[in-house]
Amino acid sequence: MAAQAELRWAILVIAIVVFLLGMVVYMSLHWALMPPARIETIDPTTLHLAGEFTEGNLGTAIEPDGSVTVRVIGQQYSFTPQCLLLPANTPVRFRSTSSDVVHGFIISGTNVNVMLEPGYISTFEATFKTPADRVMPCHEFCGVAHAAMWARVRVIDKKDFFKQAGKERRLSCV
Amino acid sequence: MFDSKRLVLAHFWVASIGFLIAAVLGEWQMYVRSPLHAWISNSELYYRSVTAHGAAMAYVFPTLIAMGFGYAIAELALKQPLIGVRWAWIGFALVVLGTVTAMVPVSMGLASVLYTFYPPMIANPFYYIGIVLVVVGSWIWVALMSINLHAWKKSHPGEPIPLAMFASVAGAYLWAWTSVGAAIEILFQILPVALGFKSTIDAGLARVFFSWTLHAIVYFWLMPAYIAFYALVPRAIGGRLYSDTMGRIAFILFLVFSMPVGIHHLFQDPQVGWGIKFLHTVFTGIVSVPTLLTVFTICASVEIAGRLRGGKGPFGWIAALPWKNPMMLAVAFSFVMLGFGGAGGLINMSYQLDFAVHNTQWITGHFHLIFGGAIVIMYFAIAYDLWPHLTGKALSDVRLMRIQLWLWFVGMIVMTFPWHYVGILGMPRRMAYFDYGHPAISPEALSVTITFVGGLLLVASAILFIVILLRGHIGNRISLPIFQFSVPVHPPTRLPAALNSFALWITLMIALSIVNYGYPIAQLITLKQSSVPAIPVSVQR
Numbered sequence: 001m002a003a004q005a006e007l008r009w010a011i012l013v014i015a016i017v018v019f020l021l022g023m024v025v026y027m028s029l030h031w032a033l034m035p036p037a038r039i040e041t042i043d044p045t046t047l048h049l050a051g052e053f054t055e056g057n058l059g060t061a062i063e064p065d066g067s068v069t070v071r072v073i074g075q076q077y078s079f080t081p082q083c084l085l086l087p088a089n090t091p092v093r094f095r096s097t098s099s100d101v102v103h104g105f106i107i108s109g110t111n112v113n114v115m116l117e118p119g120y121i122s123t124f125e126a127t128f129k130t131p132a133d134r135v136m137p138c139h140e141f142c143g144v145a146h147a148a149m150w151a152r153v154r155v156i157d158k159k160d161f162f163k164q165a166g167k168e169r170r171l172s173c174v
Numbered sequence: 175m176f177d178s179k180r181l182v183l184a185h186f187w188v189a190s191i192g193f194l195i196a197a198v199l200g201e202w203q204m205y206v207r208s209p210l211h212a213w214i215s216n217s218e219l220y221y222r223s224v225t226a227h228g229a230a231m232a233y234v235f236p237t238l239i240a241m242g243f244g245y246a247i248a249e250l251a252l253k254q255p256l257i258g259v260r261w262a263w264i265g266f267a268l269v270v271l272g273t274v275t276a277m278v279p280v281s282m283g284l285a286s287v288l289y290t291f292y293p294p295m296i297a298n299p300f301y302y303i304g305i306v307l308v309v310v311g312s313w314i315w316v317a318l319m320s321i322n323l324h325a326w327k328k329s330h331p332g333e334p335i336p337l338a339m340f341a342s343v344a345g346a347y348l349w350a351w352t353s354v355g356a357a358i359e360i361l362f363q364i365l366p367v368a369l370g371f372k373s374t375i376d377a378g379l380a381r382v383f384f385s386w387t388l389h390a391i392v393y394f395w396l397m398p399a400y401i402a403f404y405a406l407v408p409r410a411i412g413g414r415l416y417s418d419t420m421g422r423i424a425f426i427l428f429l430v431f432s433m434p435v436g437i438h439h440l441f442q443d444p445q446v447g448w449g450i451k452f453l454h455t456v457f458t459g460i461v462s463v464p465t466l467l468t469v470f471t472i473c474a475s476v477e478i479a480g481r482l483r484g485g486k487g488p489f490g491w492i493a494a495l496p497w498k499n500p501m502m503l504a505v506a507f508s509f510v511m512l513g514f515g516g517a518g519g520l521i522n523m524s525y526q527l528d529f530a531v532h533n534t535q536w537i538t539g540h541f542h543l544i545f546g547g548a549i550v551i552m553y554f555a556i557a558y559d560l561w562p563h564l565t566g567k568a569l570s571d572v573r574l575m576r577i578q579l580w581l582w583f584v585g586m587i588v589m590t591f592p593w594h595y596v597g598i599l600g601m602p603r604r605m606a607y608f609d610y611g612h613p614a615i616s617p618e619a620l621s622v623t624i625t626f627v628g629g630l631l632l633v634a635s636a637i638l639f640i641v642i643l644l645r646g647h648i649g650n651r652i653s654l655p656i657f658q659f660s661v662p663v664h665p666p667t668r669l670p671a672a673l674n675s676f677a678l679w680i681t682l683m684i685a686l687s688i689v690n691y692g693y694p695i696a697q698l699i700t701l702k703q704s705s706v707p708a709i710p711v712s713v714q715r
């Protein structure tokens with residue numbers, strides 16, 4: 001009886017192993033056929049001089065196609081901008097990086113959670129359901145004053161947001 | 175026969191003292207970041223402490239326990255004198271030397287980069303050199319475990335390797351390959367910068383190398399506990415091991431599958447593509463299989479003990495178990511914590527849910543429960559089980575041991591449950607202080623205070639543990655029966671080569687790691703423009 005139970009377990013285990021090896025083969029073929037996932041790099045030493053992360057370009061922007069993008073950088077020990085102004089019920093594309101060490105952030109009460117690494121651009125999309133004021137702490141140890149690195153996020157009504165956006169090129173609530 | 179007593183004792187004592195010091199530091203951290211204490215004026219001290227606590231608990235303590243327990247097993251299970259005792263002492267000396275070398279700059283505040291390093295932050299080079307020495311010391315242990323096994327195999331052709339030894343060697347090989355990730359990161363990326371030969375470093379690539387170590391190191395930590403489940407628990411509580419084969423399969427699965435999953439630590443990272451993340455998620459599901467097998471087998475073995483002791487009916491055997499026996503208590507507590515921790519682990523593992531908890535206090539709560547709780551409580555049980563054989567003296571204060579185990583269990587629950595909770599509320603980890611007056615944070619204040627209280631119980635338990643071990647040296651001399659490992663219901667007489675050797679599994683382990691890590695590493699190495707200036711922590715801006 002014990003031997004039989006054992007046998008069943010062993011068969012199960014073997015099935016799992018075979019499945020996994022199948023996965024590996026499948027994924028390898030898949031990659032061989034697909035272009036590698038795009039990983040965006042950027043030079044952190046020239047962030048402020050040129051390109052999309054210059055100071056005047058940070059904050060929330062309406063792109064020519066009408067979509068909303070927010071650009072944020074993390075540095076020891078703050079974010080720029082320190083307060084993100086975002087529209088509710090609108091897909092928002094985040095583009096973010098670090099100008100020195102590894103940082104990260106979460107936005108309280110949401111599923112936004114990302115790492116910022118110098119040399120790489122982190123992008124993702126999020127939609128915030130309701131207008132609210134939220135906190136946005138850095139969540140990766142980045143040096144002695146890591147605990148001081150908190151930013152804010154203000155999600156406002158979509159209409160108000162787009163009204164303001166007509167007046168300014170980049171929005172924030174600093 | 176047990177010739178290497180002093181060797182094993184040395185490992186256990188240094189481990190235990192390091193553990194006690196680190197536990198006190200942990201509780202200090204709990205205190206200063208709680209509402210009970212005003213904002214710490216010099217937060218650098220907090221990170222000094224977390225670096226020391228983390229490095230001691232993650233690298234030094236479990237490594238010494240695995241090494242000491244491994245040497246004991248090599249001698250007791252193979253019933254032959256340990257080959258290479260001199261080398262074993264050299265390995266031990268390297269671990270001690272490495273610990274001191276690393277901790278000096280840490281205590282001076284020159285290496286507050288935590289146990290995870292995370293370049294481009296760069297600390298004093300001696301911190302990294304110290305860690306490398308610890309790892310090199312442990313590699314000597316790996317080699318000795320392998321050499322002892324092979325010598326035994328030569329003189330016992332075709333015989334089944336005793337399960338305890340089989341598992342220990344699996345753990346050693348696992349560690350050898352796992353530690354390579356961090357070793358590459360330190361030797362080829364970090365040290366050239368820390369020593370001033372280079373000034374830039376690829377932070378994303380470094381995280382990939384570190385993840386190779388960071389996940390599987392967890393299985394290295396849990397090996398001694400799992401070996402105790404299979405090889406000590408059934409014997410200590412008067413039962414039989416339900417299945418020797420299942421034990422071997424579990425350890426083989428750990429060996430093969432714990433490396434190619436580490437990128438689940440990088441779900442939120444920009445330098446790894448989604449395909450790799452998905453692949454690693456799938457594999458992460460698989461590494462839960464050996465734990466499920468173990469839970470099944472050990473519960474069945476415990477049931478056998480209950481029935482042998484006269485327990486009847488579907489639950490009567492539980493009441494019949496020897497609850498006064500510390501090993502029984504430890505394994506029960508361990509399973510409860512493993513159960514809760516495992517449920518939490520499923521959340522971390524799923525790509526979607528992980529976004530709610532990554533790098534929050536949930537994570538620290540989770541690994542304190544699993545590692546500090548379920549695994550470390552078995553380290554205590556192992557020490558209690560071996561101690562009389564090491565000292566030759568009775569470890570008679572069983573009541574004190576029970577109190578110690580109860581305190582650890584209750585303390586862990588009290589500490590980690592609210593710790594998980596504040597994590598769900600979005601409290602980030604590794605923070606020296608919190609603004610509890612802020613409306614977004616004030617709801618977390620009470621929970622943080624409770625975690626501090628749990629920590630107090632744990633410190634009390636840690637002190638008791640040391641007291642019990644000390645008293646073990648002054649007890650009455652006793653003559654002990656020879657050390658026994660668990661006897662399986664069906665002791666194996668002949669085993670297929672696959673269950674009695676490692677060549678196939680090591681090949682598979684390396685092949686899977688190369689598939690799962692080769693692609694992202696190659697991709698990052700060939701990327702242009704991804705190295706960034708190093709930021710030395712000693713010249714904070």
Ligand code: HEM
Nearest residue numbers: 197200201203204228231232288546603604605629632633
């Ligand atoms: C008296 C018992 C303990 C207390 C009070 C305690 C407390 C703490 C605290 C407060 C932190 C810092 C968390 C943060 O800032 O995010 C921490 C980190 C850590 N603890 Fe413990 N701990 C204890 C026992 C243990 C044990 C037994 C282990 C493992 C064997 C362990 C392993 C770790 C590790 C690896 C870290 C590093 C975390 C990091 O760098 O973020 N701790 N502990």
Ligand SMILES: [Cu+2]
Nearest residue numbers: 138140142146
């Ligand atoms: Cu930070």
Ligand SMILES: [Cu+2]
Nearest residue numbers: 388389436439
């Ligand atoms: Cu992991």
